[in-house]
Amino acid sequence: xxxxxxxxxxxxxxxxxxxxxxxxxxxxxxxxxxxxxxxxxxxxxxxxxxxxxxxxxxxxxxxxxxxxxxxxxxxxxxxxxxxxxxxxxxxxxxxxxxxxxxxxxxxxxxxxxxxxxxxxxxxxxxxxxxxxxxxxxxxxxxxxxxxxxxxxxxxxxxxxxxxxxxxxxxxxxxxxxxxxxxxxxxxxxxxxxxxxxxxxxxxxxxxxxxxxxxxxxxxxxxxxxxxxxxxxxxxxxxxxxxxxxxxxxxxxxxxxxxxxxxxxxxxxxxxxxxxxxxxxxxxxxxxxxxxxxxxxxxxxxxxxxxxxxxxxxxxxxxxxxxxxxxxxxxxxxxxxxxxxxxxxxxxxxxxxxxxxxxxxxxxxxxxxxxxxxxxxxxxxxxxxxxxxxxxxxxxxxxxxxxxxxxxxxxxxxxxxxxxxxxxxxxx
Amino acid sequence: xxxxxxxxxxxxxxxxxxxxxxxxxxxxxxxxxxxxxxxxxxxxxxxxxxxxxxxxxxxxxxxxxxxxxxxxxxxxxxxxxxxxxxxxxxxxxxxxxxxxxxxxxxxxxxxxxxxxxxxxxxxxxxxxxxxxxxxxxxxxxxxxxxxxxxxxxxxxxxxxxxxxxxxxxxxxxxxxxxxxxxxxxxxxxxxxxxxxxxxxxxxxxxxxxxxxxxxxxxxxxxxxxxxxxxxxxxxxxxxxxxxxxxxxxxxxxxxxxxxxxxxxxxxxxxxxxxxxxxxxxxxxxxxxxxxxxxxxxxxxxxxxxxxxxxxxxxxxxxxxx
Numbered sequence: 001x002x003x004x005x006x007x008x009x010x011x012x013x014x015x016x017x018x019x020x021x022x023x024x025x026x027x028x029x030x031x032x033x034x035x036x037x038x039x040x041x042x043x044x045x046x047x048x049x050x051x052x053x054x055x056x057x058x059x060x061x062x063x064x065x066x067x068x069x070x071x072x073x074x075x076x077x078x079x080x081x082x083x084x085x086x087x088x089x090x091x092x093x094x095x096x097x098x099x100x101x102x103x104x105x106x107x108x109x110x111x112x113x114x115x116x117x118x119x120x121x122x123x124x125x126x127x128x129x130x131x132x133x134x135x136x137x138x139x140x141x142x143x144x145x146x147x148x149x150x151x152x153x154x155x156x157x158x159x160x161x162x163x164x165x166x167x168x169x170x171x172x173x174x175x176x177x178x179x180x181x182x183x184x185x186x187x188x189x190x191x192x193x194x195x196x197x198x199x200x201x202x203x204x205x206x207x208x209x210x211x212x213x214x215x216x217x218x219x220x221x222x223x224x225x226x227x228x229x230x231x232x233x234x235x236x237x238x239x240x241x242x243x244x245x246x247x248x249x250x251x252x253x254x255x256x257x258x259x260x261x262x263x264x265x266x267x268x269x270x271x272x273x274x275x276x277x278x279x280x281x282x283x284x285x286x287x288x289x290x291x292x293x294x295x296x297x298x299x300x301x302x303x304x305x306x307x308x309x310x311x312x313x314x315x316x317x318x319x320x321x322x323x324x325x326x327x328x329x330x331x332x333x334x335x336x337x338x339x340x341x342x343x344x345x346x347x348x349x350x351x352x353x354x355x356x357x358x359x360x361x362x363x364x365x366x367x368x369x370x371x372x373x374x375x376x377x378x379x380x381x382x383x384x385x386x387x388x389x390x391x392x393x394x395x396x397x398x399x400x401x402x403x404x405x406x407x408x409x410x411x412x413x414x415x416x417x418x419x420x421x422x423x424x425x426x427x
Numbered sequence: 428x429x430x431x432x433x434x435x436x437x438x439x440x441x442x443x444x445x446x447x448x449x450x451x452x453x454x455x456x457x458x459x460x461x462x463x464x465x466x467x468x469x470x471x472x473x474x475x476x477x478x479x480x481x482x483x484x485x486x487x488x489x490x491x492x493x494x495x496x497x498x499x500x501x502x503x504x505x506x507x508x509x510x511x512x513x514x515x516x517x518x519x520x521x522x523x524x525x526x527x528x529x530x531x532x533x534x535x536x537x538x539x540x541x542x543x544x545x546x547x548x549x550x551x552x553x554x555x556x557x558x559x560x561x562x563x564x565x566x567x568x569x570x571x572x573x574x575x576x577x578x579x580x581x582x583x584x585x586x587x588x589x590x591x592x593x594x595x596x597x598x599x600x601x602x603x604x605x606x607x608x609x610x611x612x613x614x615x616x617x618x619x620x621x622x623x624x625x626x627x628x629x630x631x632x633x634x635x636x637x638x639x640x641x642x643x644x645x646x647x648x649x650x651x652x653x654x655x656x657x658x659x660x661x662x663x664x665x666x667x668x669x670x671x672x673x674x675x676x677x678x679x680x681x682x683x684x685x686x687x688x689x690x691x692x693x694x695x696x697x698x699x700x701x702x703x704x705x706x707x708x709x710x711x712x713x714x715x716x717x718x719x720x721x722x723x724x725x726x727x728x729x730x731x732x733x734x735x736x737x738x739x740x741x742x743x744x745x746x747x748x
Contacts, residue, residue, distance in 0.1 A: 233530035
């Protein structure tokens with residue numbers, strides 16, 4: 001036991017000390033924060049950047065609609081007092097006015113033009129042409145201004161005052177979804193899907209990163225020939241176990257740091273967003289019960305052991321990183337296959353695909369936690385899937401230990417499948 | 428009589444294509460320096476790995492210091508320097524030694540002072556520079572070999588097994604290693620080392636075992652081995668030029684197989700079964716004056732060539748003895 005502990009300690013400390021680990025652990029949350037803050041910040045930035053005041057409104061409606069649209073676009077310019085110019089044109093002269101405006105835009109005198117005609121009054125269409133055509137925020141602002149003005153105009157035509165019209169059109173429907181589980185109502189549906197995706201992705205990344213880390217560790221022990229000294233003191237099985245547990249603990253440490261930072265970030269998001277002068281987006285923390293948390297941990301640990309043992313066995317079979325790339329492909333394929341189904345399962349977490357993938361040991365460590373956070377998985381299915389995973393883990397670890405024991409001291413040609421069979425039988 | 432340091436009984440190890448060790452039995456007495464000799468591919472490393480339970484024999488038993496080699500903590504009392512040597516490249520020297528000591532059941536507190544002692548003894552720690560704080564990467568090859576050597580001896584093992592310890596060592600380190608082996612023996616430890624360098628084995632070993640092609644060719648105390656293989660070569664020196672009578676005696680095929688003639692000094696190889704006394708009588712009878720007549724003790728090198736040469740090295744076998 002003391003020796004196992006020594007191996008775990010070495011694997012853990014040597015990895016946690018590396019620059020790579022520190023950078024990834026610290027920058028992971030920073031990246032997450034940046035992903036949240038930068039888009040919000042950019043949205044605000046682009047809103048003020050798209051100067052709509054140099055747009056010209058070609059008003060062919062004969063109703064003064066252009067002036068009202070222009071007024072509601074106040075603020076989308078370089079100064080609060082600037083509004084887009086309005087040219088009132090006769091419907092027959094519209095084509096000519098448009099080609100004139102196009103020329104002006106090309107000469108950079110104008111940034112674009114907005115055409116309002118009879119179809120606009122009818123609530124059917126309006127047109128914008130110009131430099132801001134692909135700016136989503138600018139176009140949304142223009143569309144919003146036209147839509148509201150037309151609506152107000154049509155209300156007025158029905159004899160409703162401008163004041164009343166604004167009041168009537170101001171309402172904006174918000175659609176909210178909420179989950180109900182056995183424990184009661186818990187968090188929003190969309191957010192738990194988002195959370196589930198996050199968890200699945202995190203598991204997938206950890207298994208890939210740290211599984212390959214184990215692979216490289218085993219190859220290092222082989223190529224530097226330090227393996228022989230180590231296995232003359234501990235059994236190869238102990239070395240394998242220590243490696244998997246030590247590296248697994250590194251992955252878990254990193255995840256805990258990440259999750260803790262993300263939770264802290266979301267808890268204090270209002271204050272953090274304030275620093276950047278951005279209103280915090282609405283967000284409800286997903287409720288994860290301790291039981292769910294334990295299940296997530298269990299799936300992660302078993303999934304990690306499953307893949308880590310396979311990666312270690314691959315490492316023992318090969319002699320260089322290049323060879324390892326090739327030999328690890330079957331293992332990687334299983335992982336990638338599991339990852340490919342993350343999205344379809346998110347959309348249909350109760351379907352046949354989702355259920356099947358939750359039973360198979362190579363995909364259940366990723367798919368099951370995902371479903372667990374989105375829906376209520378039946379207990380029988382949950383326990384069954386865990387048992388299948390656990391048994392597969394035992395089998396894989398047993399096989400890997402035998403391959404590892406023989407492979408660790410074998411140099412030269414990579415074994416064929418038949419030779420691998422020999423290794424397993426005679427180890 | 429304490430139980431032997433190592434006792435191997437009828438051990439067999441087969442790999443897919445060939446038999447690496449064939450029904451090997453040998454006994455290494457305690458407190459001796461024991462040489463495991465043989466050409467490349469003879470099965471030396473396989474034997475050593477089986478002693479250390481790194482690989483399991485297909486059949487047979489191995490006992491170390493009176494206990495089964497697979498029993499749990501017996502390897503804590505054994506130190507091992509493998510032929511292919513290496514260390515974790517990115518680790519600090521002190522941490523790696525501490526780790527390897529922990530694997531031998533030592534606590535950190537026990538190991539740390541010993542590590543410093545050893546680093547100083549092998550001049551890896553001087554007032555100017557402490558290589559213990561350096562990463563393995565930064566060390567020269569010679570220094571790395573010293574670190575590996577410390578790792579094998581740090582836990583003061585009763586049995587030390589060195590696989591081709593002299594290969595790749597410069598003369599200075601080679602001498603240091605030899606001194607250490609002698610010192611270990613003086614302190615009552617048992618040292619087993621494998622080599623194909625017969626002169627270092629001859630200088631240092633109390634007992635040897637020669638294996639070739641997985642078979643034991645001979646084993647026993649060095650003196651016995653030499654005595655058993657002596658008796659066929661006679662060194663003869665005469666006073667004055669040899670007469671034609673002497674030539675006739677040396678040409679007698681019933682007595683002499685071969686003669687190295689250096690005019691006044693002859694190295695005579697007797698026919699198997701021929702008696703050296705008869706040769707002496709014949710020479711004296713010829714009237715020649717004998718200055719020297721000596722049954723030559725063959726060198727280990729000669730014994731090795733004679734006993735193994737015929738069997739040779741199995742063609743196509745490479746890698747680790």
